[in-house]
Amino acid sequence: MTRPLIISAFVMNTASHILQGLWRQPEGRQIEFNSLDLWVDLAVDLEKHLFDMIFFADVAGLYEEFEGTHRVHIETGLQIPSNDPSVILSALAYNTEHLGLAFTSNILQEHPFNFARKVSTLDHASQGRIAWNIVTNLQRNGARNFGQELTEHDARYAWAHEYVDVAYKLWEGSWDEGAILRDRESGIHADFEKVHAINHKGERYEVEGPHLVAPSPQRTPVLFQAGSSDAGRSFAAAHAEAQFLGAPTPELAASSIGSVRDLLLQNGRRPEDLKFIQGLSFVIGSTEEEAVRKSRELDDAIDHRAMLAHLTGAMGVDPGRHAPDEPLSEWKIEGVQSLLEGIRAATGSREPTIRDLILLTSRSGRVAGTPEQIADELERWQAAGIDGINLINATIPGTYLEFGEHVMPVLRDRGLAKKAYTPGTLRQKIFGRDRLPHTHPAAAYRNAFR
Amino acid sequence: MTRPLIISAFVMNTASHILQGLWRQPEGRQIEFNSLDLWVDLAVDLEKHLFDMIFFADVAGLYEEFEGTHRVHIETGLQIPSNDPSVILSALAYNTEHLGLAFTSNILQEHPFNFARKVSTLDHASQGRIAWNIVTNLQRNGARNFGQELTEHDARYAWAHEYVDVAYKLWEGSWDEGAILRDRESGIHADFEKVHAINHKGERYEVEGPHLVAPSPQRTPVLFQAGSSDAGRSFAAAHAEAQFLGAPTPELAASSIGSVRDLLLQNGRRPEDLKFIQGLSFVIGSTEEEAVRKSRELDDAIDHRAMLAHLTGAMGVDPGRHAPDEPLSEWKIEGVQSLLEGIRAATGSREPTIRDLILLTSRSGRVAGTPEQIADELERWQAAGIDGINLINATIPGTYLEFGEHVMPVLRDRGLAKKAYTPGTLRQKIFGRDRLPHTHPAAAYRNAFR
Numbered sequence: 001m002t003r004p005l006i007i008s009a010f011v012m013n014t015a016s017h018i019l020q021g022l023w024r025q026p027e028g029r030q031i032e033f034n035s036l037d038l039w040v041d042l043a044v045d046l047e048k049h050l051f052d053m054i055f056f057a058d059v060a061g062l063y064e065e066f067e068g069t070h071r072v073h074i075e076t077g078l079q080i081p082s083n084d085p086s087v088i089l090s091a092l093a094y095n096t097e098h099l100g101l102a103f104t105s106n107i108l109q110e111h112p113f114n115f116a117r118k119v120s121t122l123d124h125a126s127q128g129r130i131a132w133n134i135v136t137n138l139q140r141n142g143a144r145n146f147g148q149e150l151t152e153h154d155a156r157y158a159w160a161h162e163y164v165d166v167a168y169k170l171w172e173g174s175w176d177e178g179a180i181l182r183d184r185e186s187g188i189h190a191d192f193e194k195v196h197a198i199n200h201k202g203e204r205y206e207v208e209g210p211h212l213v214a215p216s217p218q219r220t221p222v223l224f225q226a227g228s229s230d231a232g233r234s235f236a237a238a239h240a241e242a243q244f245l246g247a248p249t250p251e252l253a254a255s256s257i258g259s260v261r262d263l264l265l266q267n268g269r270r271p272e273d274l275k276f277i278q279g280l281s282f283v284i285g286s287t288e289e290e291a292v293r294k295s296r297e298l299d300d301a302i303d304h305r306a307m308l309a310h311l312t313g314a315m316g317v318d319p320g321r322h323a324p325d326e327p328l329s330e331w332k333i334e335g336v337q338s339l340l341e342g343i344r345a346a347t348g349s350r351e352p353t354i355r356d357l358i359l360l361t362s363r364s365g366r367v368a369g370t371p372e373q374i375a376d377e378l379e380r381w382q383a384a385g386i387d388g389i390n391l392i393n394a395t396i397p398g399t400y401l402e403f404g405e406h407v408m409p410v411l412r413d414r415g416l417a418k419k420a421y422t423p424g425t426l427r428q429k430i431f432g433r434d435r436l437p438h439t440h441p442a443a444a445y446r447n448a449f450r
Numbered sequence: 451m452t453r454p455l456i457i458s459a460f461v462m463n464t465a466s467h468i469l470q471g472l473w474r475q476p477e478g479r480q481i482e483f484n485s486l487d488l489w490v491d492l493a494v495d496l497e498k499h500l501f502d503m504i505f506f507a508d509v510a511g512l513y514e515e516f517e518g519t520h521r522v523h524i525e526t527g528l529q530i531p532s533n534d535p536s537v538i539l540s541a542l543a544y545n546t547e548h549l550g551l552a553f554t555s556n557i558l559q560e561h562p563f564n565f566a567r568k569v570s571t572l573d574h575a576s577q578g579r580i581a582w583n584i585v586t587n588l589q590r591n592g593a594r595n596f597g598q599e600l601t602e603h604d605a606r607y608a609w610a611h612e613y614v615d616v617a618y619k620l621w622e623g624s625w626d627e628g629a630i631l632r633d634r635e636s637g638i639h640a641d642f643e644k645v646h647a648i649n650h651k652g653e654r655y656e657v658e659g660p661h662l663v664a665p666s667p668q669r670t671p672v673l674f675q676a677g678s679s680d681a682g683r684s685f686a687a688a689h690a691e692a693q694f695l696g697a698p699t700p701e702l703a704a705s706s707i708g709s710v711r712d713l714l715l716q717n718g719r720r721p722e723d724l725k726f727i728q729g730l731s732f733v734i735g736s737t738e739e740e741a742v743r744k745s746r747e748l749d750d751a752i753d754h755r756a757m758l759a760h761l762t763g764a765m766g767v768d769p770g771r772h773a774p775d776e777p778l779s780e781w782k783i784e785g786v787q788s789l790l791e792g793i794r795a796a797t798g799s800r801e802p803t804i805r806d807l808i809l810l811t812s813r814s815g816r817v818a819g820t821p822e823q824i825a826d827e828l829e830r831w832q833a834a835g836i837d838g839i840n841l842i843n844a845t846i847p848g849t850y851l852e853f854g855e856h857v858m859p860v861l862r863d864r865g866l867a868k869k870a871y872t873p874g875t876l877r878q879k880i881f882g883r884d885r886l887p888h889t890h891p892a893a894a895y896r897n898a899f900r
Binding site (some may be wrong): 013015016021023024026031034035036040059061062069070071074075076077080081082083084086087088089090091093094095109110111113114117118120121122124125141144145146147180182184187188189190191192195205206207208209210212213214216303 | 463465466471473474476481484485486490509511512519520521524525526527530531532533534536537538539540541543544545559560561563564567568570571572574575591594595596597630632634637638639640641642645655656657658659660662663664666753
């Protein structure tokens, strides 16, 4: 039994996001990223094709150096320049009606009082279509842009727990239901008894409140998270409503989903409280041969050096100082061991090298085939427990138009994509309710400050 | 010789901004402030009437208590709820072509690295129409929302000097001219040699850089400032391109302008580097009698208690504990002494009381008359040295439509308002250039990090 997948467009307000080098494609508009037109046009196209969301990645600085410098990052546009995704969302909201507007914000970037206010403003402006991808900072340069050194991994998640806690108090607890009266007759705009300070005092933050913004349609935005470490999975199980996966195969996705779901239940949350969204890219052909040929052309167009700089830079290492044939198992670096698992599945018994890493990274999550074959593959992902996909682009808007025109109709025929938007907020569309369920930790702050 | 005034609409993303109580007016749309439609519709109307800017005020928390509580603030919507103005600007930018988009941001609210990035993103998105009103925090509650106690007045300005310094380095110095190549042929997106870390190390901030956003049309947004204290005037003379005044009379405006202009010259800046913008509200009648009658109706509609709570709350005092007939000179409070000057001008020799303060505050900057009389009055303000006006509203959009339809044509006839928009950025429109002049301190960071 198939059911409609959540279908999201994975983008970034930058020159080169995931498939490095493709900004050079003559038909691509990615390098117009400074212009609102690019993003509004894309959002309108996505809504026409019934995408559920546009999802913006983000960074707080540069990834780790490559060959001892940031030259490759700057020259290839590897997520630099990188514009603030949050401030363009209102233009997208104004020009669409249903599309979910998800953006990444690093807890390093903004004080939670100001962040919560920004999100509530956007949730009002979009009539309840905002989602927040909660990330912690993994960049040394990112930390130094904010006057800090890189926080140790587990401590970053402790920080994130407090950060969301402050935000939950503001979103869920500061204003009771019915606080806004707008009574022109009596002159009472809001009920004083229903607006509360939160008086948060924690390790890192002290926040008096009240929240400056009245409750928005969703109060708390839909919460996304992407970490795959133990601490990341614990965090997702505690807080996220959707987790992004970059699993190499459906089998590995199933295993990851199983372990997070166990943690979810231990947290008193229900299986349906957390969705899993897999990052995938597609090469679509009218025949299998055409798809294979286009996939090879894509291999040739991708900037593999920039791909490697991105991958290893995100792990905090400089691979430029290693030989391509060096076995990856030699790297004594956090993050590499979990990567190896996926790479070994592809290389078989042979010990994976840096060269393997480069090739596999550029092909990771790539599905090449006819629309029917792609639908078959998505059925396999769904059977493995995936609830949706985050669609990585080769070109903007090309990738999304092609998927919308050629693959979406097949998915719809098979019940793998919805036939129309459900009315209401993003959470209503995904979960059938506007607000977080009582099983979510944020719900504890409802009426808590009265 | 008249010249066109800069004409700005002074608004706030809140229930009740300056003329308290008027959200109750049946035709007013202010209480729809959560909706993008209100603001986009207004921006489009303003552009139709050739306004130069829409200008958003902002706060970081509640003003000081009144009668020992925030009840009056919440009940009358006195700048609470208060939504983030910055995140709605892209919707306004998308729907207009010429209107300047000015917003207030408190240095308390955001780290300068993130703030500079947000502004650059918006300046790209609006094709160079962003202005920033630099404010320091004067609210105890605002400070406590960010885990701080209120910073002493002069120390706040020292903080502001460092804050803008960081922002200038990112905006002006981090990316050289010509850094962006976007060369699809060679695959070089940006010239590595032209992108620089800033390595700021100061009292409060350490920021490595580079700036994450490539140079926007204006680089540094047009800089506004509103402080009237000695430290505030010094800051304006050092940094601002436009200063807001709330002078009670043209004569007092002229005196204030003279003293700031002296400081300006001492800073090596030129008279034309700083514009002065006076906050005014208008009651327009087809006859003088009608205007007088409408002005009295306005007196009756205004919530004077909320007006007083706003005024004194902004000074950090609770006037509810003082009797209405108490002489104001008894108040030993920072800010009151400069207010007294204006009030004495109105009350004559009699010692002003709290009651005088209430009445005068609600009428401060109000000009009532026929369009011709209003134009006469604006000529007097211009003769006193005012370069523009920030138009306080009674209702949105009513006030601006009425001014646009009835007063603007008269101003145009007299050369007090422009007849068409000049093409280009906001700075181009106001100063005839896209970038800050070499006399501005930010200019020192050009090519400083090479």
